[in-house]
Amino acid sequence: xxxxxxxxxxxxxxxxxxxxxxxxxxxxxxxxxxxxxxxxxxxxxxxxxxxxxxxxxxxxxxxxxxxxxxxxxxxxxxxxxxxxxxxxxxxxxxxxxxxxxxxxxxxxxxxxxxxxxxxxxxxxxxxxxxxxxxxxxxxxxxxxxxxxxxxxxxxxxxxxxxxxxxxxxxxxxxxxxxxxxxxxxxxxxxxxxxxxxxxxxxxxxxxxxxxxxxxxxxxxxxxxxxxxxxxxxxxxxxxxxxxxxxxxxxxxxxxxxxxxxxxxxxxxxxxxxxxxxxxxxxxxxxxxxxxxxxxxxxxx
Amino acid sequence: xxxxxxxxxxxxxxxxxxxxxxxxxxxxxxxxxxxxxxxxxxxxxxxxxxxxxxxxxxxxxxxxxxxxxxxxxxxxxxxxxxxxxxxxxxxxxxxxxxxxxxxxxxxxxxxxxxxxxxxxxxxxxxxxxxxxxxxxxxxxxxxxxxxxxxxxxxxxxxxxxxxxxxxxxxxxxxxxxxxxxxxxxxxxxxxxxxxxxxxxxxxxxxxxxxxxxxxxxxxxxxxxxxxxxxxxxxxxxxxxxxxxxxxxxx
Ligand SMILES: Cc1cc2nc3c(=O)[nH]c(=O)nc-3n(C[C@H](O)[C@H](O)[C@H](O)COP(=O)(O)OP(=O)(O)OC[C@H]3O[C@@H](n4cnc5c(N)ncnc54)[C@H](O)[C@@H]3O)c2cc1C
Ligand SMILES: Cc1cc2nc3c(=O)[nH]c(=O)nc-3n(C[C@H](O)[C@H](O)[C@H](O)COP(=O)(O)O)c2cc1C
Ligand code: FES
Numbered sequence: 001x002x003x004x005x006x007x008x009x010x011x012x013x014x015x016x017x018x019x020x021x022x023x024x025x026x027x028x029x030x031x032x033x034x035x036x037x038x039x040x041x042x043x044x045x046x047x048x049x050x051x052x053x054x055x056x057x058x059x060x061x062x063x064x065x066x067x068x069x070x071x072x073x074x075x076x077x078x079x080x081x082x083x084x085x086x087x088x089x090x091x092x093x094x095x096x097x098x099x100x101x102x103x104x105x106x107x108x109x110x111x112x113x114x115x116x117x118x119x120x121x122x123x124x125x126x127x128x129x130x131x132x133x134x135x136x137x138x139x140x141x142x143x144x145x146x147x148x149x150x151x152x153x154x155x156x157x158x159x160x161x162x163x164x165x166x167x168x169x170x171x172x173x174x175x176x177x178x179x180x181x182x183x184x185x186x187x188x189x190x191x192x193x194x195x196x197x198x199x200x201x202x203x204x205x206x207x208x209x210x211x212x213x214x215x216x217x218x219x220x221x222x223x224x225x226x227x228x229x230x231x232x233x234x235x236x237x238x239x240x241x242x243x244x245x246x247x248x249x250x251x252x253x254x255x256x257x258x259x260x261x262x263x264x265x266x267x268x269x270x271x272x273x274x275x276x277x278x279x280x281x282x283x284x285x286x287x288x289x290x291x292x293x294x295x296x297x298x299x300x
Numbered sequence: 301x302x303x304x305x306x307x308x309x310x311x312x313x314x315x316x317x318x319x320x321x322x323x324x325x326x327x328x329x330x331x332x333x334x335x336x337x338x339x340x341x342x343x344x345x346x347x348x349x350x351x352x353x354x355x356x357x358x359x360x361x362x363x364x365x366x367x368x369x370x371x372x373x374x375x376x377x378x379x380x381x382x383x384x385x386x387x388x389x390x391x392x393x394x395x396x397x398x399x400x401x402x403x404x405x406x407x408x409x410x411x412x413x414x415x416x417x418x419x420x421x422x423x424x425x426x427x428x429x430x431x432x433x434x435x436x437x438x439x440x441x442x443x444x445x446x447x448x449x450x451x452x453x454x455x456x457x458x459x460x461x462x463x464x465x466x467x468x469x470x471x472x473x474x475x476x477x478x479x480x481x482x483x484x485x486x487x488x489x490x491x492x493x494x495x496x497x498x499x500x501x502x503x504x505x506x507x508x509x510x511x512x513x514x515x516x517x518x519x520x521x522x523x524x525x526x527x528x529x530x531x532x533x534x535x536x537x538x539x540x541x542x543x544x545x546x547x548x549x550x
Binding site for chain 1: 301303334336338339341342343378380498499500501502503504505506507509511512513514517531532538539540541542543544
């Protein structure tokens with residue numbers, strides 16, 4: 001039996017599969033259930049300083065096995081989120097607090113709160129493609145990204161992950177600006193939209209959304225590969241992982257761990273246990289004894 | 301999205317309208333659809349008729365449901381679905397317990413062996429009382445303006461529920477919770493259809509969750525066993541922002 005355990009930024013993971021931010025992670029009891037289904041860690045929904053309703057529905061379009069979403073960073077506000085983390089922490093596995101803001105000071109406030117609530121790491125959402133003033137608008141400005149990461153790293157002890165966007169002209173430049181982070185999370189959704197031709201109208205209330213799921217996997221693989229090759233830093237791969245083959249492909253491209261989001265829509269929560277068990281068989285068949293032995297093996 | 305044309309409408313009570321339409325799709329009793337009115341919004345609706353034609357029965361709460369209640373034959377709307385698990389219907393004598401618009405998801409279960417408790421705040425809000433023979437129906441209103449004066453769980457004290465093979469319940473969560481407690485004490489076999497804030501309808505946004513279960517995907521129908529001991533049912537839920545609020549039932 002291969003050893004599926006791995007670690008990212010010093011955080012030990014029972015297997016390389018974590019829950020991605022924004023999918024089944026606003027309610028502590030749901031996070032508990034996702035962990036009970038085999039996720040090694042969960043990333044919370046991105047939380048900001050103030051309560052936000054986000055966009056009104058439709059906030060999601062089904063596009064085959066992929067999705068286009070414009071949830072709009074709905075969240076209860078950091079002060080209302082302590083309980084959810086407390087509940088999720090009962091599982092005894094890492095809980096990573098995802099945060100969004102528009103400046104370094106607010107990111108730092110949020111990061112300190114997440115640490116105080118008991119999060120094992122903080123993930124910076126520098127990449128949401130559909131909310132003005134947040135996410136991508138922050139994450140495409142290298143000076144601002146550097147300021148945010150530097151400031152936050154100087155104030156908190158838990159590791160900091162920088163989640164980057166594929167919707168920028170030069171991801172390597174942004175990755176370098178965020179190099180003080182302990183690991184990168186690649187990628188967030190790809191800006192997209194859907195028009196209903198009978199209604200003659202965009203479906204999403206926000207018009208634009210973010211594409212996720214199998215449709216973006218090749219883009220994610222390419223970024224993980226390129227950023228790993230250029231920076232050598234630890235990476236958490238995310239984007240379209242639906243099968244054990246997808247997860248292994250990300251790991252061979254350079255990811256030390258992966259996150260799964262959209263596939264919960266097609267496969268349900270049991271995907272974590274299923275992918276982990278098939279990864280194990282693959283590793284035995286292919287003669288890999290540890291996850292570490294596969295990380296980046298495809299890089300030329 | 302699937303384009304639908306309203307074929308016929310029928311007023312059920314003040315601010316409650318059934319919209320009949322054609323949709324060539326197999327649907328189970330208790331399943332729901334997401335209804336989109338471009339420019340206005342999208343909301344979950346149970347199917348109140350699942351054969352040909354199908355129908356939704358809408359009570360006006362806010363802007364989208366009000367626009368549906370105002371809908372006329374020939375007008376269009378868009379849907380996706382069907383979603384959710386639906387009821388597990390067992391043959392034999394059945395009791396339906398519906399509160400307000402909750403009757404909509406129960407109506408497709410009704411057959412010649414079905415009795416119904418139909419409840420509402422007041423007489424004017426009762427729906428579907430004409431769909432059952434008089435000897436099979438029990439009415440309850442909060443204000444006593446029709447039928448039993450009180451809540452469905454109190455009316456249950458007056459019935460012998462042991463004659464029913466299974467009991468199917470849908471309505472506001474405080475009502476479901478009280479009925480669940482009562483039926484638990486009576487050891488009855490029962491299923492409950494829940495309504496919570498719903499945004500995606502496909503099990504990813506977490507806004508509808510109850511104790512780790514997604515109402516849109518693992519529900520909306522849950523057995524009495526699944527709800528007994530659920531850490532959130534009848535206790536707390538999350539709002540549109542994700543903020544936890546308490547129902548103060550206990
Ligand atoms: C599974 C299920 C089945 C249902 N079946 C039926 C049925 O058969 N018949 C029936 O009458 N009702 C049914 N309902 C209830 C129905 O969906 C609600 O009455 C409806 O959502 C009200 O929408 P509204 O926009 O008219 O009302 P509002 O009260 O104006 O808005 C409610 C909805 O608007 C959105 N919203 C609320 N606040 C905000 C905000 N601050 N910012 C942005 N968006 C917001 C949310 O989608 C919310 O659900 C069902 C609900 C569920 C979950
Ligand atoms: C409905 C939905 C909501 C999301 N919300 C967030 C979020 O709040 N913060 C964030 O960093 N990423 C968010 N994402 C992006 C995912 O975390 C992930 O990066 C992306 O979906 C690609 O992975 P996947 O194909 O496995 O879903 C969201 C994605 C979806 C589908
Ligand atoms: S409505 Fe999104 S998970 Fe149920």
